[in-house]
Amino acid sequence: MIEFRKEFFxxxxxxxxxxxxxxxxxxxxxxxxxxxxxxFDDHLFEGLLHIRCVRSPHHHARIRRIDTSVxxxxxxxxxxxxxxxxxxxxxxxxxxxxxxxxxxxxxxxTKVAYKGEPVVAIIAETEAQARAxxxxxxxxxxxxxxxLDVEDAIKPGAPVVxxxxxxxxxxxxxxxxxxxxxxGDVEEAFxxxxxxxxxxxxxxxxxxxxxxxxxxxxxPEINDRxxxxxxxxxxxxxxxxAAKLLTMPSSRLHFIGGTVGGGFGGKVDSMHEPLAILGAMxxxxxxxxxxxxxEEMQVGAPRGAERWYIKxxxxxxxxxxxxxxxxxxxSGAYTRLSSYAIIKGVGHLPGxxxxxxxxxxxxCVYTNRTPATAMRGFGITGVDFSIEVHMDKVAETVGMNxxxxxxxxxxxxxxxxxxxxxxxxxxxxxxCQVVAEKAGIDISPASRAxxxxxxxxxxxxxxxxxxxxxxxxxxxxYRPSNYGRKGAKPPSxxxxxxxxxxxxxxxxxxxxxVLPHQAAQVPPAPHAPxxxxxxxxxxxxxxxxxxxxxxxxxxxxxxx
Amino acid sequence: xxxHRGRGFASINYPIGMNLGGDPxxxxxxxxxxxxFTVALSSIDLGQGMKSVTRQxxxxxxxxxxxxxxxxxxxxxxxxxxxxxFASRGTHRVGNAVIQAAQEARAVMxxxxxxxxxxxxxxxxxxxxxxxxxxxxxxRTITTMAACQAAQFKQGKTVSxxxxxxxxxxxxxxxxxxxxxVSCFAHAALIVEIEVDDETGEVAVLDMQSAYEVGRxxxxxxxxxxxxxxxxxxxxxxxxxxxxxxxxxxxHGPVDFNHYLMPGPGDLAPHHISVLERPAPDxxxxxxxxxxxxxxxxxxxxxxxxxDAVGVRIDDLPITPEKILRGIRAMGGAKPRLRLAxxxxxxxx
Numbered sequence: 001m002i003e004f005r006k007e008f009f010x011x012x013x014x015x016x017x018x019x020x021x022x023x024x025x026x027x028x029x030x031x032x033x034x035x036x037x038x039x040f041d042d043h044l045f046e047g048l049l050h051i052r053c054v055r056s057p058h059h060h061a062r063i064r065r066i067d068t069s070v071x072x073x074x075x076x077x078x079x080x081x082x083x084x085x086x087x088x089x090x091x092x093x094x095x096x097x098x099x100x101x102x103x104x105x106x107x108x109x110t111k112v113a114y115k116g117e118p119v120v121a122i123i124a125e126t127e128a129q130a131r132a133x134x135x136x137x138x139x140x141x142x143x144x145x146x147x148l149d150v151e152d153a154i155k156p157g158a159p160v161v162x163x164x165x166x167x168x169x170x171x172x173x174x175x176x177x178x179x180x181x182x183x184g185d186v187e188e189a190f191x192x193x194x195x196x197x198x199x200x201x202x203x204x205x206x207x208x209x210x211x212x213x214x215x216x217x218x219x220p221e222i223n224d225r226x227x228x229x230x231x232x233x234x235x236x237x238x239x240x241x242a243a244k245l246l247t248m249p250s251s252r253l254h255f256i257g258g259t260v261g262g263g264f265g266g267k268v269d270s271m272h273e274p275l276a277i278l279g280a281m282x283x284x285x286x287x288x289x290x291x292x293x294x295e296e297m298q299v300g301a302p303r304g305a306e307r308w309y310i311k312x313x314x315x316x317x318x319x320x321x322x323x324x325x326x327x328x329x330x331s332g333a334y335t336r337l338s339s340y341a342i343i344k345g346v347g348h349l350p351g352x353x354x355x356x357x358x359x360x361x362x363x364c365v366y367t368n369r370t371p372a373t374a375m376r377g378f379g380i381t382g383v384d385f386s387i388e389v390h391m392d393k394v395a396e397t398v399g400m401n402x403x404x405x406x407x408x409x410x411x412x413x414x415x416x417x418x419x420x421x422x423x424x425x426x427x428x429x430x431x432c433q434v435v436a437e438k439a440g441i442d443i444s445p446a447s448r449a450x451x452x453x454x455x456x457x458x459x460x461x462x463x464x465x466x467x468x469x470x471x472x473x474x475x476x477x478y479r480p481s482n483y484g485r486k487g488a489k490p491p492s493x494x495x496x497x498x499x500x501x502x503x504x505x506x507x508x509x510x511x512x513x514v515l516p517h518q519a520a521q522v523p524p525a526p527h528a529p530x531x532x533x534x535x536x537x538x539x540x541x542x543x544x545x546x547x548x549x550x551x552x553x554x555x556x557x558x559x560x
Numbered sequence: 561x562x563x564h565r566g567r568g569f570a571s572i573n574y575p576i577g578m579n580l581g582g583d584p585x586x587x588x589x590x591x592x593x594x595x596x597f598t599v600a601l602s603s604i605d606l607g608q609g610m611k612s613v614t615r616q617x618x619x620x621x622x623x624x625x626x627x628x629x630x631x632x633x634x635x636x637x638x639x640x641x642x643x644x645x646f647a648s649r650g651t652h653r654v655g656n657a658v659i660q661a662a663q664e665a666r667a668v669m670x671x672x673x674x675x676x677x678x679x680x681x682x683x684x685x686x687x688x689x690x691x692x693x694x695x696x697x698x699x700r701t702i703t704t705m706a707a708c709q710a711a712q713f714k715q716g717k718t719v720s721x722x723x724x725x726x727x728x729x730x731x732x733x734x735x736x737x738x739x740x741x742v743s744c745f746a747h748a749a750l751i752v753e754i755e756v757d758d759e760t761g762e763v764a765v766l767d768m769q770s771a772y773e774v775g776r777x778x779x780x781x782x783x784x785x786x787x788x789x790x791x792x793x794x795x796x797x798x799x800x801x802x803x804x805x806x807x808x809x810x811x812h813g814p815v816d817f818n819h820y821l822m823p824g825p826g827d828l829a830p831h832h833i834s835v836l837e838r839p840a841p842d843x844x845x846x847x848x849x850x851x852x853x854x855x856x857x858x859x860x861x862x863x864x865x866x867x868d869a870v871g872v873r874i875d876d877l878p879i880t881p882e883k884i885l886r887g888i889r890a891m892g893g894a895k896p897r898l899r900l901a902x903x904x905x906x907x908x909x
Contacts, residue, residue: 002784002833004777009838013776013846018688019620020845023781026612027631028605059810097582097729115810148808173734181737202876204807206797207820234644235602235634258634263606264793268646294815302803330808343732344579347741352573360737369810370803374646376793376852380574381859388570388860389875392867401903402569402864406749411573420738427773427838431749432571434771434834439567439751440905452838469735 008430028259037259040229043217045286049078051279052130054120054137055299056112059146059368060159063110066120067138074136076129078283081121083109086278087247092335093269093373096240103164104334104371106245106274111144113161113333114370116299123279123287146368150307150328153367161333161366167475170331170339170364174478177363181325181346183418184357184464186313189322193313197394200309201386205302205330208375212261214269214300215290218276226277227254233267241270242277253277265374269301269336304338304372305330306382310390313357318400318408323350327362327383332371337378339364344379347419351387352428353409354460358418361473403436407447414457422461426452561759565766566869567900570860571749574853575742576840577649582729585649586640587657589618589665590720593712595690595705597622597665599631602639603654608851609782610650616779617655617844621662622669623686624704640722648849651778652744655844656725664721672711672719673702744840746848747773750791750857751900752829754865758894761881763866765795765829770857773836775848780835786850787833794858795829796822799879871895 006015015021031037068080083089083105090102108119120137124130147153147161153168160166169177190196216230216238232238235255243250260267272289279287291300306329313322327345331338342362350358377384395402407429415423429450436443577583588600599618605611611631619626633639642654667681673692674681677700685695686704693701711717730740750770754763768791777783800821805812814820839846859877867873871894872887888894 001831002780002787002835004780004835004837005771006837008773008836013837013839017620017845018623019616019626020776020778022616022626022779024612024616024626024779026609026782027615028611148810150808173732175734179732179737180735182735183737200875202807204802204877205804206801207803209801209817209820209822232644233604233606233646234642235604235636235639236641237644239636253636255636256634258602258604260604260606263604263645265646268644293817297803297815297820298813305804305807343739344575344741346737347579347739348575352571352745352747367808369808376790377574377856378647378852379579380852381797381856384570384572384856385859385863385877386875388572388857389863389873391570392568392860392864393873396897396899402899403749403903406569406571410571418737419741420736421740425744425838425840426573427747427836428571428573428749430836430838431747431771431773434836435569435571435749435751435769438771438832438834439769439900441569441751441900442903442905467736 005434039212039259039261040215040217040231040257041212041290043229045217045219047285048217049123049125049279049283049285049287050127050130051121051123051275051287051289052127052134053118054122054134054139056115056117056119058112058141058143059115059148060144061112062142062144063108063112063119064140064142068120070136071122071133074129074133076125077122077133078125079123079279081107081123081278082119083107085282086245088245091241091245093241093337094340095244096237100170100335100339101164103162114368116370117333121275123283148367148369150330150365150367153365154363161368165366168366170335171475171478175474177473177475179342179346179362181349181358181360181418182467182469185466185468186322186324186357186359187468189357190313193321194316195314195397197312197314197390197397198310199390199393201307201389203306203382203385205305205372206375207297207302208264208266210262210264210266213291213293213296214267214272215288216272216276217286217288218273218280219286220280220284221254225252225254226280227256228273228277230255230257230273231260231267232257232270232273233260233263237268238270238273242274245274246277264376265303265378266300269373299370301336301371301373303375304332308383308386310386312390312394314394314398316398318398318405320353320355320394320409322357323355325349325360325362327360329362329364330369330372331364331366332369333366334371336371336373338372341379345383348380348383349418351384352411354411354415355409356464401441401443403432403441404444404447407432407443407450412452412454412456415460416463420463423456428452564756564758564869564894564896565753566756566865566896566898567751567753568861568863568865568868569751569900570857570864572853572856573745573747574648574856576652576744576746576849577727577742578643578647579741580730580732580739581727583643583649583653584724584726585642585653585657587654587661587723588640588720589661590718591665591669591708593709595628595703595708597624597629599629599658600639601631601633601654602636602642603633603650604645605633606645608650608786609779610645613651613778613782614654614658617658618662620845621659622666623688625688625690628690648852651847651849652843653725655847657723659723659844660725661721661723664723665719668711668717668719669704669707672715672717673707675715676702676707676710743842744775744848746775746850746853748853748857750861752858752861752865754862754869756866756869756884758870758888761885763799763879763884765827765862767829768831770831771834771836772850772854773838774850775840775843776837776846777835778845778847783835783850787854788831790854791831791858792823792828794855795862797855798859798862798877802878868897868899871897
């Protein structure tokens with residue numbers, strides 16, 4: 001079933017190492033096969049409380065009123081949380097890279113933008129009691145028009161999904177409402193091409209489907225700290241996110257993980273850790289927040305849907321001289337990681353081929369569905385599907401063997417890529433040759449003779465003599481910066497901006513006086529009403545960066 | 561009503577690591593007094609073998625047996641910062657950090673050995689079996705255990721090291737998309753053979769022939785498990801999985817594994833894998849990261865094979881029996897293309 005073709009690239013390797021290249025047994029195999037490896041959910045503290053969320057039944061709705069009076073008095077209910085209990089109830093995952101505006105609350109307070117969005121968290125003695133109390137929370141919803149299709153969402157007059165991005169498009173670099181790739185002039189090349197081939201491709205959302213659903217267990221630790229056992233794929237990523245949302249120095253958080261029951265990208269969103277810790281802070285007891293399978297599948301962020309339009313200009317001999325992309329990533333109601341997936345995807349275009357003219361406009365679009373996040377193949381799987389099905393159509397159009405077409409157009413060492421860096425360490429041609437040989441596909445003598453190390457570079461290393469650029473999709477009102485960063489002024493929208501979700505109010509300093517951890521030293525009586533927090537902090541646009549704090553943990557410099 | 565066979569081809573490459581860089585990972589390595597080493601990380605083992613591959617990298621660099629290394633990971637009180645296990649970054653980024661940390665610890669261990677043997681540290685080599693000896697004079701030798709004991713109890717040295725690997729954050733030009741996305745790529749090509757039932761629209765995957773170029777295969781068994789599992793996932797994405805079967809409509813969303821469809825053991829096809837190893841110049845011992853890209857060629861190859869078999873182009877994933885049947889009906893019957901069959905070398909299959 002598997003063979004190692006050591007004859008390829010042999011002169012680039014030293015195959016005589018002691019440990020590298022050996023099929024050594026896994027360090028953790030004994031624990032795994034005996035069922036003893038500890039996962040987050042194996043840390044079932046005595047007195048563990050359970051958190052369940054009240055979720056939106058609507059795609060899009062304003063919250064008029066939340067009535068928890070019945071739920072408050074249900075058996076076993078220790079505490080009922082709303083967005084007001086979250087010290088900093090607005091975040092974007094990539095704030096650690098300074099990428100994008102804070103746009104997503106942990107518990108929504110004024111409106112919901114997807115079916116399943118959490119608005120209330122119940123903390124109870126048992127999971128069954130938490131579920132029973134969830135059913136008794138009454139929310140007065142004002143249902144709003146919603147939009148589910150990416151191309152509908154960017155039409156004028158479409159419902160505004162996320163107030164932070166009023167045109168339903170992420171803003172790139174403070175400059176454009178999409179990410180551009182411009183290399184040469186595709187329109188000029190299309191005019192010269194013997195054929196043009198067009199296609200539209202759609203990838204629908206996919207669940208990461210780990211055996212272990214996402215979750216975290218947090219508990220008060222000695223010396224005013226909190227321990228958090230978590231299934232996260234990024235320990236410090238989640239620690240930094242929790243420190244930010246709880247306005248707590250990272251030194252008071254002790255995160256433990258590292259053995260995870262499958263991730264596939266679905267365990268980076270850091271939704272569970274902040275809420276479990278907040279529960280432990282407010283009750284003084286260990287708290288578990290984990291998804292059941294239904295939540296994992298419909299509320300947990302999937303691999304997002306992508307829609308791609310591709311147009312190729314092809315010569316009669318199979319050479320592709322131009323490739324144009326228009327892409328729409330369905331981010332769902334909030335950004336999470338879709339904006340970054342697009343940059344990764346754009347850096348990948350036009351696939352592993354050397355094409356002298358390449359163009360892409362790729363949009364990160366907000367719709368009223370579960371936010372999308374990372375999954376195995378992040379930013380690449382969808383467009384690779386599109387490119388490779390398109391390549392098959394191109395091969396048919398020019399009457400070529402599809403393997404020959406790939407090898408003819410393949411990138412080689414030293415070629416200039418569309419993102420303006422030279423290719424190196426290529427091996428696509430060799431992979432194609434090996435597969436053709438194994439499957440008995442008759443490829444041309446030229447394809448058999450080709451090699452990644454040969455015939456690249458030279459003229460193929462040149463940048464285009466001219467690149468057509470444009471200002472399509474330019475936006476104003478954002479501070480231009482590399483990633484299009486927060487702290488920028490609100491955009492001047494074409495559609496009326498709804499009332500900001502978070503009313504302007506006194507500065508952050510006041511929050512310190514009521515940090516919930518202080519209340520946590522003495523567990524409150526089960527039915528005690530939540531302390532009334534002061535008005536929530538400033539708007540997303542005006543909030544000063546918490547970067548110093550977040551970077552301190554996320555870049556590894558521990559705070560004392 | 562008939563079964564139609566078809567074959568489809570696809571080839572891909574895949575960027576390794578967070579594509580714009582700016583994603584550091586650190587490692588700390590230290591010896592206990594007996595010359596057994598602990599590697600402290602904050603990386604996550606998702607089942608992909610993070611602990612195992614970093615353990616091999618540490619042992620190789622230190623020049624000691626793998627049994628003398630233990631990887632302790634993901635306790636934020638003891639492990640140094642790591643961005644996380646995603647973006648195919650674990651082996652590449654963390655592996656490089658472990659090499660740097662292990663090199664620093666190795667240098668101290670060799671200095672201690674040199675002092676005991678009264679030679680110059682630069683003349684010493686390790687044999688990978690727990691011994692340090694003078695190059696060309698194997699009898700002038702000391703065990704790694706004795707060297708580490710001497711370091712701690714006689715010489716007052718810490719046999720330890722720190723490592724970090726960071727590719728600096730790249731800028732992106734808003735007007736042209738110019739950027740420095742990644743430092744290396746993995747590659748793959750794949751031919752899949754399928755059978756389509758033109759009465760039910762169902763697809764059976766019969767066989768997969770692939771070639772994956774993964775940089776150096778640091779642990780061939782871990783590479784194999786990734787490639788087999790990843791190709792399964794690719795086939796599942798192509799033909800079965802979605803949380804929204806009528807996207808963009810949100811109805812009929814599955815909530816459990818009875819309705820979230822995936823291939824079972826009976827649906828798996830034989831997969832004949834060839835691994836090619838072109839070492840990445842900046843990878844740990846040339847390693848890249850096979851974890852993500854192994855799924856990607858399967859999706860388009862299956863779509864192309866469906867077209868080859870019955871002449872229906874399904875450009876919307878997943879390729880469900882419903883979509884195939886609708887396509888066949890729209891054409892008034894299956895129209896096999898069999899393009900790859902016509903290119904078959906006679907006598908090979």
